[in-house]
Amino acid sequence: MWVLFSLSAAFLAAVVVTLSKAGIKNVDSSLAFAIQSVLILIVSWSVVIFQGNLPDVTRIERKAWIYLVIAGVITCLSSLCSFYALKLGAASRTSSLDKVSLVFSITLAVIFLKDKVNWQLIVGALLMAAGAIFVVFSSDITKKEEKAPASNQAQ
Structure with a gap:
């Protein structure tokens, strides 16, 4: 089952690159990422709430919090770099090198x-x-x- 989800993620990532490249033509790459991030926040928390996992937030250990927060910051930096590269270069080239x-x-x-x-x-x-x-x-x-x-x- 993990293979199906991995392939789905890869396909969806390709769709995101295509849509993002089309969307940032006349928009600052950081602003475009910020807009998408708000939507990611809304959708991801909606899924957590829908699945009934919101109470699990209080059970996360301190060490896990630290890793998740650091990973979140690095995810933002990675995405900002990806969006800027996408703004400057062709989608096929930037996503390939990524x-x-x-x-x-x-x-x-x-x-x-x-x-x-x-x-x-x-x-x-x-x-x-x-x-x-x-x-x-x-x-x-x-x-x-x-x-x-x-x-x-x-x-």
Whole structure:
């Protein structure tokens, strides 16, 4: 079941990138993120209330609170960076490079969470990172090739 939810998250993230890129054309990236954050806040707390999990807030341990608050701040910083990158670059390029986070996630999970790794995980992560980087640079090559004939014709 986790695979279905992971794939759903990936698809929805792609939709978010597409809609966000369309929405920030004439809007400051930080303002766009703030608008989305308000909606995220409303929807997420609505889900918690609907599921009846609101009383569980009082049962969260102090250490968990600290981790969740730090993760929340870092999530905001990550999203602000993503929105700014999206404002400056093509959606296909910025979202591809963002996926290099997989390598960072695996590395941090091994170091801090003691996750186990095997050669398939390492090769897969490296292939995904290489693929993301390839997508980013192939877009640059395509743009250079598109510009080259136009400049040759002008001469």
